[in-house]
Amino acid sequence: MTVVTGGPAADPVPPGEEEPRRLPPVRRPGAASRVQSFLGRGIVSTVLAIIALFWMLPTIGLFIASLRTPQANSTSGWWNALLEPAQLTIDNYRNLLSNDGMVNAFFNTVWITVPSTLLVVILAALAAHAFAWMDFPGRDWLFIGVVALLVVPVQVALIPVAGLFGDLGIFGSRLSVILFHVAFGLPFAVFLLRNFFAAIPKELLEAARMDGAGEARIFFSVILPLGLPAIASLGIFQFLWVWNDMLIALVFADSRSAPLTVALQSQARQFGSNIDILATGAFLSLIVPLIVFFSFQRYFEQGVLAGSVK
Amino acid sequence: MTATTTARTVPAADQRRAPKRRTPMWLVLLFLAPASALLGALVLYPIGFSIWRSLFNSTGTSFVGLDNYARMFTDPSTFTALRNNVIWVLVAPLTVTVLGLIFAVLTERVRWGTAFKLMVFMPMAISFLAAGIIFRVVYDQDPDRGVANAIVTSVHDIFSSQGSYPDTRPRDAEFLVGSDTAGYTSADPVEPGTTIALPMLGVDAGLLPEEPVTALEPEAAEPGTISGTVWFDFTRGGGGEPGQIDDSESALPGMLVQAVVDGEVVGEATSDDDGRFVIEGVDSAATITLPASNFSAPFRGVSWLGPGLVTPAIIVAYVWMWAGFAMVLIGAGLAAISRDALEAARIDGANEWQVFRYITVPLLAPVLTVVLVTMIINVLKIFDLVYIIAPGSSAQAANVLAVEMWSVSFGGGQDFGMGSALGVFLFLLVLPAMIFNIRRFRQEQR
The missing domain is CATH 1.10.3720.10 (MetI-like)
Incomplete structure (x- = not known):
């Protein structure tokens, strides 16, 4: 995801680094590096989206479970309610408040x-x-x-x-x-x-x-x-x-x-x-x-x- | 509870000169006395009392010296707690810090970084108790209820198409001999080009597919192959002829059938939905085997909260709660790093990994240390999460010092000598962190 910012690459490169790149003297990212940067951001975005989903899943699961009857919760997982929203009920909350x-x-x-x-x-x-x-x-x-x-x-x-x-x-x-x-x-x-x-x-x-x-x-x-x-x-x-x-x-x-x-x-x-x-x-x-x-x-x-x- | 270098609070001493006159003592006392009285009575005095009390027996009637401390290291229950605390301290803070660092660096690169931070940070606002209940639901052993096992069993099923039929046995006990623990092997070899029927009995109807497929007659075997059908040779309501595939008899899909020559498997096949299979590449007479794996109990996921995995499972819940904390602290540290240093390195041709490894991480070292130390203190005192998540059967295996301290003194043990010793021991464990805090505070003041 490097964004090349141009400038002469005259300085010695740290050991283990590739050959110094010959960079055009323009101070503007080239098309290739912009595409690369865009793709890189896409990958990072996807990875973060998956992590965010995993992070939210437990709390969402608890919330949905709290909206299902005890019978429904004892026979199947909360995710079934996503397919059958009819299962959802506020009875548990009503019971809790009474x-x-x-x-x-x-x-x-x-x-x-x-x-x-x-x-x-x-x-x-x-x-x-x-x-x-x-x-x-x-x-x-x-x-x-x-x-x-x-x-x-x-x-x-x-x-x-x-x-x-x-x-x-x-x-x-x-x-x-x-x-x-x-x-x-x-x-x-x-x-x-x-x-x-x-x-x-x-x-x-x-x-x-x-x-x-x-x-x-x-x-x-x-x-x-x-x-x-x-x-x-x-x-x-x-x-x-x-x-x-x-x-x-x-x-x-x-x-x-x-x-x-x-x-x-x-x-x-x-x-x-x-x-x-x-x-x-x-x-x-x-x-x-x-x-x-x-x-x-x-x-x-x-x-x-x-x-x-x- | 340590201050961080990223705080926007300003070190005080150099910012202000000492007021010209001494404040009258009565005024100082008026401002300080309420807080000091509470701290003295409920924090300082108790520390001294606990040290003294830890040298006495459970009821406090006789002096026992360091016996309670000696018992701490020999008693199996406290020893498990001690060992688990070591595991916690070695694993949890490092995992939290590394994840926090990765998240902080990655969120800087996407537009919705703030939203991501909010989602990962959110668990920190809720109680250990609520998090514990959340993860009890996640770790439910039944894959129909617990999302962790639902995922694990789905992934397992993708990679393994084999069915499982515990207690199922061949009808023809003379053709196939063996047992469900050893598997079944044909008494006589079968020539290639033969078609065989494998009628089975004793199938638990609950293990059949929800809509069973009727078994079909086997395909005629070509040379070099052995073909056949595996089915449940039982007609509901009676009738049907033993050993014959009758109209409504169900196929047994996913049964692994092997052809064995001289102890080596030369070919194998798994029965289709209609119960049929074809083993190819059989050149000479082979014995037919139904390996024991067909008859083992179905895979029902991992026993997350069993004694073996309970501590790692609770650590995962802890990481879920605290990674956001590390991310926010490290993120603030990142924001304070000068962009110039990073840009200079990039212009010099360093790639992103090198920039991260040789510039970002060293500049973040003070923040990373603070996160690590804070997490270690926090983990040493871990209580609620272990107390709630570990079910009764694994409570002993998941024990930690803070839980042990509670149970020996308040949770029924009534051994206040041992309870005090454990409290003092926890206090001793955080002393290095206390010294670290004081030293850093004094450095900041300079």
Whole structure:
């Protein structure tokens, strides 16, 4: 797929390379190389299309399976519905939405995710402001501590925190799940926001100080508005992370406060016979992240770029 | 959770001078205290407590020193988990990174690259649980339900036209002797130019084609050939004459028939839809054989989630989820590479592979390292995917440290000493990554 751009090929060729090509002194790709480049793009396009199809197939399969009756799913594969669209039905979704346990679990997911996200953003923004714009002894060392905490696995904290929550009498509640998520979301959140806040031009802060603004004013009317893109990235990230979590809720939530992921995993023990609930529930649980993902794709990508995932 | 060099965040220290005055301590505390309190109580204190707790027995009543750690390496269950974690760390991060690199480079060359990125990146937004359920459906053992086995069996059937008839046996047990595990061989040799009838019994009706074809009389054999018909010598509802091809008797297509002389196969044929076959190139009297492969159970696909393949199968699901992550990070790295360097190499006569190998990859090395390290940390802690995808019968074979940690402490084991030891062990495994992060952070600050 080389595009020849012309120019004299006088420089020595790297070892193992073909003879230097005699190139016309025109700075325009020749017809042959344009055809070659076109063909090359065609091949790349085809290969990528096949990969994309394979990548989408599992999710499409789950979605179609969620629209078929349990009987249809137990006797034939989801692809049969492509030939017989009459098989499709929304009964599974109707059943799921009339299943009190699952609806309750869905709202638990919401009531765990929203507060966790808000708390992480607020606490991290405060701390990030201190690390970026306040001067106090030990600041840099403290921040290195935050960087160190980025990779701590939750497993090392599950047992002690379960004991601690037990002593406080909140073990099993949504609050316990929320607190744990906030604590383990903080290092990444502080890290991301501090880097972004620190890049805000100093002059803006100084101008505000000249005008007699206090630290709180500066935080609320300069840093927060300017830091909004990073806050959006962080919010989306934290939202997805908490929404999708299973392990932490599995440990800390009892059956009344368990989110959708935990409710579904208990159904997965009898996989074959529960495929209608599982496929539908899984789709219900992934539709919200997908909406968030497609609506805020740009921020999501920025979040990934600014500090990849746990 | 590591920062990347591709981030658009700017290193802070050189960008701003230190504020002129020290901020009053009470103000600093006001901003830092809430986050610090949570981090101290729910992250820092637990690390210390876990290290201490791991030196005690399951109930915490007696001090056992390093016994839990010793048990970790000797107990078969934790040892399997340890071995699987090694496999995960060796295979998954590298596969994800390489695929991400290939995708990132290829998407730059097509107009719909953004759409492709979106499709491959999408699985990252969904939960491990949903991905686990998705792949349980993909890996269903039954090729009528699982798409993986549907593909594998279709490909297998394209390359093998042979039918399979377990428990089927010849009616004439004196002409053809043997068993379905050894195959059946004619007691006497058959001269070339002979036409033979091979009536069979005991065919499972479910294995016949959906609309069975009525068997036809064999073609007359020419010299040098042996011809015949294989059919199911059974008339529904009774009647019919044994050994005769009656009106409604079904053909058995796909039966492999061989002519053997002195232990060597001199000719073979597979019966057609109408049950007829012709073996050519038979010069002397040959024994007729129906090899055992005709009577083996039909190919029903691969047991993806059986103990042997379960870990690779789950790794595939993991790669499906994370290749997009690597692609996006590497793609951002690619965008930052100067076009001039690539163009210069091309003008110097380097081909696309050389440009990729000697220019692009070295320039991407920092990003590739970050992706690899992030993936290693991520893989060490892998839990949900294994927990959901591995069915009960292969759970032990698919075990990993994080799942083991959960099951010994919360999943019924109640052994908090061992659970703490496993948690601490995972913590020790990510320490090198922690040091890597700190060093890179400090370099960026300089």
